[in-house]
Amino acid sequence: MITSKPEAADSAHLAARVLNLVSGGVIVLDADQRIVLWNSWLTPRCGRAAGRVMGHSLFEVFPTLRGSRIETAVLAALADDTATAIPQSEHRSPFPLRAAGSFDGPLIEQAVSVSSFREDGEPFCLVEIRDISGANERERRLLDHAESLRARSYVDGLTGIANRRYFDVALDRELRRAQRLGGTLSLLLTDIDSFKAYNDHFGHQAGDTCLSAVAQALATRLKRPADVAARYGGEEFAAILPDTDALQARQLAENIRAYVASLNLPHAPGAVRPYVTLSIGVASMDEGRLGEAKALIEAADKALYAAKRGGRDRVVVDGEA
Numbered sequence: 001m002i003t004s005k006p007e008a009a010d011s012a013h014l015a016a017r018v019l020n021l022v023s024g025g026v027i028v029l030d031a032d033q034r035i036v037l038w039n040s041w042l043t044p045r046c047g048r049a050a051g052r053v054m055g056h057s058l059f060e061v062f063p064t065l066r067g068s069r070i071e072t073a074v075l076a077a078l079a080d081d082t083a084t085a086i087p088q089s090e091h092r093s094p095f096p097l098r099a100a101g102s103f104d105g106p107l108i109e110q111a112v113s114v115s116s117f118r119e120d121g122e123p124f125c126l127v128e129i130r131d132i133s134g135a136n137e138r139e140r141r142l143l144d145h146a147e148s149l150r151a152r153s154y155v156d157g158l159t160g161i162a163n164r165r166y167f168d169v170a171l172d173r174e175l176r177r178a179q180r181l182g183g184t185l186s187l188l189l190t191d192i193d194s195f196k197a198y199n200d201h202f203g204h205q206a207g208d209t210c211l212s213a214v215a216q217a218l219a220t221r222l223k224r225p226a227d228v229a230a231r232y233g234g235e236e237f238a239a240i241l242p243d244t245d246a247l248q249a250r251q252l253a254e255n256i257r258a259y260v261a262s263l264n265l266p267h268a269p270g271a272v273r274p275y276v277t278l279s280i281g282v283a284s285m286d287e288g289r290l291g292e293a294k295a296l297i298e299a300a301d302k303a304l305y306a307a308k309r310g311g312r313d314r315v316v317v318d319g320e321a
Contacts, residue, residue: 019037019039020039020041022039022041023130024041024129024131025039025041025045025097025127025128025129025130026038026039026042026126026127026128027039027042027058027126027127028124028125028126029058029074029078029124029125030122031078033057033058033078033125034055034056034057034058035053035054035055035056036054036124038050038053040153040155042097042129043154043155043162044100044101044155045097045098045100045108046096046097046098047103047170048061048225049154049160049161049219051160051161051216051219051220051229052161052222052228052229053225054220056225058074058127059071060225061225062095062096064096065094069086069091069094070086070095070112070114070127073114074114074127076114077116077123077125078116078123078124081116082116083113083114083115083116084113084114085111085112085113085114086111086114088109088111088132092109092110093108094110095110095129097110097129101154103169108131109131110132111130111132112128112129112130114128115128154166154169156231158208158211158212158231159211159212159216160212160215160216161215161219161229161230161231161237162228164231164232164233166228166230167228167230167232168293170228170230171228171240171296172293174228174240174242175285175291175292175296178242178243183242183243184243184245184284184285184286185240185242185243185244185286185296186241186244186246186249186282186285187240187249187282187284187300188238188239188252188253188280188281188282188300189236189237189238189280189281189297189300189304190214190238190253190278190279190280190281190304191235191236191237191279191280191304191308192210192235192236192276192277192278193273193313194267194268194270194272194312195207195210195234195235197267197268197270197271198267198271198276201268201269202268210265210276211235213263213265214237215231217256217259217260217263218237218239218256218260221252221255222241222252224242226242226243227239227240227241227242228240238300239256244284245284245286246282246284246317246318246319249317250315250317253280253282253315256278257280257313257314257315261275261276261278261313263276272312277312278313279304279308280304280307280314280315280316281301281304281305281307281316281317281318282300282303282315282317282318283297283299283300283303283317283318290318300318302318303318303320304316306320
């Protein structure tokens with residue numbers, strides 16, 4: 001029986017939900033070793049959501065895998081349809097993964113398998129990762145404290161990017177790193193213009209769709225693995241940009257603003273533009289200035305408020321407000 005389009009869409013949605021419930025990492029690579037699928041198990045264990053890694057080479061996201069047994073297995077799978085179980089004797093922790101929520105803890109021990117499949121004649125590679133360190137205790141936690149573990153998730157359930165909890169942890173970590181290395185760090189705070197009017201006119205379901213579209217647009221504009229896109233709250237989003245000065249951050253913010261405008265998402269009557277737009281505030285930490293998370297956020301928020309007050313659909317950098 002031929003599956004109708006609505007049924008196919010429902011099946012794809014169900015498959016995505018099931019995949020994100022799998023108690024292990026699942027990565028699918030295309031013929032160029034680029035990531036085309038990344039399940040949510042991986043995110044709290046390496047700090048990267050799907051939107052941050054999609055389209056990137058696996059070996060760009062995890063440079064330590066270059067020259068490893070895993071790279072050999074991936075190449076063999078794509079070239080010869082060879083399936084490989086990586087012997088644990090070679091490397092107990094090949095992927096730089098840690099226990100969920102831990103940024104400084106020991107690497108988890110892993111069982112990794114690499115296999116191949118074809119879709120419409122094109123080769124793909126499936127990488128499966130299982131946490132085998134303390135498996136029994138981990139299974140008990142999953143059964144007894146499922147609600148608690150979900151509450152600790154670092155992924156925003158609606159948009160799929162990092163949530164506020166992860167934002168707070170990442171900003172503190174990157175600020176400390178920038179201060180230790182004498183580097184720079186920039187923060188973008190982004191707000192969807194007239195979003196209440198959007199919700200009132202189109203309804204909350206359409207509003208959720210708009211939030212997801214803007215979140216993915218933001219995530220795809222951040223090209224470096226260390227950058228963080230997060231839902232800050234409501235219709236407000238944030239981007240943490242390590243090793244980025246104010247000028248570079250302004251250029252990226254303008255790119256994000258223009259890209260979202262180019263999507264031509266219809267807005268409610270009476271909005272600033274007939275399509276969805278963003279206002280963005282930019283603040284940068286350098287050489288002792290705005291070295292605390294609170295101060296950096298307040299500076300970016302002040303710049304964002306100035307962008308809203310100045311007519312919306314614009315970028316304002318801290319110091320111009």
